[in-house]
Amino acid sequence: MDPFIFIFSVFLIILGMGILRNWKVHEAHDLNYSIIIACRNEEQNLPKLFNSLENLNYPIKQFEIIIVDDASTDNSLNLIKAFCDLHVNANYFHIKNKSEEYLGKKAALKLAIENAKFEILLFTDADCFPKANWIRSYNRYFSVKTGFVVGSYEVTNASSFQRFCNHISSAIYASTIGLGFPFSAAGGNMAVRKNAFIEVAGYEKFKHNIAGDDKQLLNLIKDTSWEIRYNPEVLVSTVVNSSNSHHRGKRKYGKFGMSSHLFQFFSILIFLFYLYLPYKIFIVQEWQSFLSYILGGILFWIANIIKHKFKFALIDIIFIVIYPYYLIYYSILGLAGNWEWKN
Numbered sequence: 001m002d003p004f005i006f007i008f009s010v011f012l013i014i015l016g017m018g019i020l021r022n023w024k025v026h027e028a029h030d031l032n033y034s035i036i037i038a039c040r041n042e043e044q045n046l047p048k049l050f051n052s053l054e055n056l057n058y059p060i061k062q063f064e065i066i067i068v069d070d071a072s073t074d075n076s077l078n079l080i081k082a083f084c085d086l087h088v089n090a091n092y093f094h095i096k097n098k099s100e101e102y103l104g105k106k107a108a109l110k111l112a113i114e115n116a117k118f119e120i121l122l123f124t125d126a127d128c129f130p131k132a133n134w135i136r137s138y139n140r141y142f143s144v145k146t147g148f149v150v151g152s153y154e155v156t157n158a159s160s161f162q163r164f165c166n167h168i169s170s171a172i173y174a175s176t177i178g179l180g181f182p183f184s185a186a187g188g189n190m191a192v193r194k195n196a197f198i199e200v201a202g203y204e205k206f207k208h209n210i211a212g213d214d215k216q217l218l219n220l221i222k223d224t225s226w227e228i229r230y231n232p233e234v235l236v237s238t239v240v241n242s243s244n245s246h247h248r249g250k251r252k253y254g255k256f257g258m259s260s261h262l263f264q265f266f267s268i269l270i271f272l273f274y275l276y277l278p279y280k281i282f283i284v285q286e287w288q289s290f291l292s293y294i295l296g297g298i299l300f301w302i303a304n305i306i307k308h309k310f311k312f313a314l315i316d317i318i319f320i321v322i323y324p325y326y327l328i329y330y331s332i333l334g335l336a337g338n339w340e341w342k343n
Contacts, residue, residue: 002280005289008273009296016303018178019171023229025146028139033063033191034116035124035135038108039080040070042126045239046079052129054087058136065090066116067126068108071098076126091115103210106203113197121192123214128153128188129237137233138191147196147226148218150177151189152308154235162240164319165326170232171304177230182222183263187214189236196226232308267331274324294320 035053039046053065067084069077069092077094084090093115099107113121122138124130141149152170155162169186176183200220203213222228277293280286297320305312 001292002286002289004273004276005280005286005293009292012293012296012300014179015171015175016300018175019300019303019307021174021178021230023177023231024140025143030059030062030136031120031139031142032118033058033120033122033135033138034112034118034194035063035065035122036109036112036116037065037067037124037126038070038105038112039067039072039076039126040105040108041072041074041076043072043075043079045127046076046083048129049126050079050083052131053083053090055132056130056135057132060089063089063122063135064117066112067092068112069094070105070108071095102203102207104213106207106213109213110203113194113202116194119194121194121197123187123190123192124236125188125238127238130189131234131237134189134234134236137231140233141229141231142191142193143227145225145227146229147193147224148182148185148221149191149229149231150182150185150218151191151231152235153186153189154237155240156237157239160313160315161319161322164316164323167304167308167310168323170235170308171300174230174232174304174307175300177228181262182218182228183215185214185218186236188238189234190214191231192217192221193226196221196224199224199226235308270324271328274328297321 037049042049056063065084065087067080067090069080080092084092093108093111095108095111101107102110109123120138120142122135138149138151150173152173153166155166158166169184172183173185197217200217203217205220206213206216209216218228277290281290294317298317301316301320302312304310
């Protein structure tokens with residue numbers, strides 16, 4: 001058996017063990033939350049978002065909703081105004097022109113955070129739809145030492161392969177946090193302690209990057225004394241525009257430069273391994289090593305299914321083989337730049 005493939009198979013099993021780590025606090029308390037939402041040209045999604053926010057199962061006095069319209073050119077601002085007028089715990093701000101200093105949605109998020117009255121900042125996006133127990137689930141993952149809790153998401157209109165990719169993202173969030181080296185976060189489902197945000201100077205160190213604010217904020221906070229935890233309980237739902245999937249893939253996976261040097265090093269090793277794997281399978285025809293790799297991948301995937309209560313599909317076994325090359329392809333395209341982020 002090839003020693004490199006065997007070591008990588010064991011590595012996959014270790015990642016699976018990281019997924020299964022339990023991050024719940026011993027005693028949960030009802031905390032106070034400021035829900036932070038940046039919105040730009042989301043008039044099609046806002047009615048469903050508002051319906052989700054109205055159905056949140058949490059005491060109204062213990063959370064507020066802050067929505068910032070980030071220079072929308074459609075009817076978003078009027079819809080936001082109407083929603084906030086009907087809800088005593090909702091407030092909005094309007095940015096008339098896109099910031100040239102804080103790129104992407106960071107100017108909107110920064111404005112909302114500065115006006116948040118509660119200590120726990122709970123983030124979602126205007127095209128996301130939280131479930132009823134979304135807020136309550138975070139109570140079980142915040143201790144006094146917790147600075148960041150990462151959640152995940154699901155795409156309701158996803159293809160089988162897109163579903164698999166989303167589930168892989170959840171697995172990576174859970175496994176890397178579980179093993180003590182957090183990798184990334186989902187901006188549509190995460191919670192940050194305001195003191196931790198202030199301690200790392202918020203978005204100041206990466207304000208000129210157009211995307212990746214969730215990942216970069218996590219990277220800053222993980223280098224402090226604050227604890228990072230993972231909440232697998234309530235996935236936030238979203239929908240995607242299939243016509244923009246190519247640019248979305250480049251944006252999502254092309255963030256190599258935003259990772260730590262350790263992750264960059266491991267990413268290069270993994271890239272080289274997946275170039276080596278086809279050679280051993282198809283040229284050397286070392287099928288025993290390939291079976292050990294598949295076994296490691298399946299055990300990793302079973303851990304992910306257990307943690308998130310995902311449904312298993314036989315086609316996932318094929319996707320386990322395909323996905324690494326999909327990831328490498330879009331990572332290279334993303335590094336080359338030339339991707340779009342809305343307008």
